Amino acid sequence: MKYMLLIYGNENAWTEGERERCYAESIELTKQLHAKGQYLGASPLHLVSTATSVRVRDGKKLITDGPFAETREQLGGYFLIEATDLDEAINIAGRIPGARVGTVEIRPVMELDGLPPGGEPPQSH
Template identity: 70%
Template sequence: MKYLLLIYMNENAMNDTEREHCYGESTQLAQELHTKGQFLASAPLHPVATATSVRVREGKSLVTDGPFAETREQLGGFYLVNAQDLDEAIAIAARIPGAKVGTVEIRPVLEIAGLPEH
């Protein structure tokens, strides 16, 4: 089953040196997951100040700068993995460096017919 592991943290939780170390650890984790056939995708995101939100109301697109909601922690990146079950997804999430300073939300991916394969 596919799981999306969403990494939330305060954007100021790490200094530049810590962030570079986190990227190194994350890359190593991605390589290990790839070796096991569990890695599908992963990426950090640009700061929340670069976000744009789109809502469609009454047929009109409403575009605003910034994230949808003001929160203490922002979505900072993600992993998309294959895991046998939630327990295995939890074990992977616990290894994500961002879990040490933020929160990793685990969401099972709903697979629907007709979507293109990557």
């Protein structure tokens, strides 16, 4: 089963050096997951100050700078993994460096028929 591991934390909780070590540790975790066939994707996000939110109401697009919600913890990145069950996903989430200073939310991914496969866009001929 696929799980999305959403990493939340205070983006100001890390020094630049700590952030770089977090990235290095996360890359190592992705390599370990890849070797076991569990890695589907992962990436940190730019700071919340770069966010843009879009809402459509009454057919009109409403665009605002900033995140969807003002909170003390922001979505900072994600892992998309393959795990046999929730217990295995919890084990992997506990290895994510952001879990030590923030929260990792685990959500099962719904599989919908008709969605194109992920990955590279189709090649034009």
